[in-house]
Amino acid sequence: MKIASICAVGLPVFFGIVTFASAEDAHTMIAPGDVKWAPAPKILPAGAEIAVLFGDPSKEGLFALRLKAPSGYVVAPHTHPADEVVTVISGTINLGMGETADRSTAKALPSGSFFALPPNMAHFAYFDEETVVQITTNGPWGIKYVNPADDPQKSQ
Structure with a gap:
């Protein structure tokens, strides 16, 4: 499925229920207790939650969101159309590069870690x-899954 199709179908349905702060607003401040979690959009495997902190992921422009992944959560090899800058807030993400999910190549990145990925870099993640x-x-x-059969929308 093309990324544009994924965005057109999956994102407005999910992100339509969330209010966004934008660059046009004077400022944005969110305390940890004020983060509003909702089920992740269907372009991600079931079980995760997302909180949009700034901007609108369904529109052009800068945005920030948090992804809360439960223990045992896996995101198959995939790419994104833009740079991604990621900070681990809590827990540990196991991040691997490439078009196959070879866990022996993944690196454990604990709380406080940072990584940045360029557009279209294939990667996968799992969470213990x-x-x-x-x-x-x-x-x-x-999100464009390397193997289209890994797209969670295909099984829903």
Whole structure:
């Protein structure tokens, strides 16, 4: 499925229920207790939650969101259309590069870690404990799975 199709179908449905702060606003401040979690959009495997902190992932422009992944969560090899800048807020993400999910090549990145990926870099992730990562990138956000059969929308 093309990224544009994923964004057109999956993102507005999910992100339509969230209010966004934008660059046009004077400022944005969110205390940890004020983060509003909702189920992740269907372009991600079931079980995760997302909180949009700034911007609108379904539109062009800068945005920041947090992804809360439960223990045992896996995201198959995929790419994104824009740079992704990620900080591990809590827990540990196991991040691997490439078009196959070879766990022996993944690196464990604990709380406080940072990584940045250029557009279209294939990568995968798995989580052995509940983990929260903060993703900052430019929209519209999209995920293209290396193997289209890994797209969770195909099984729903």
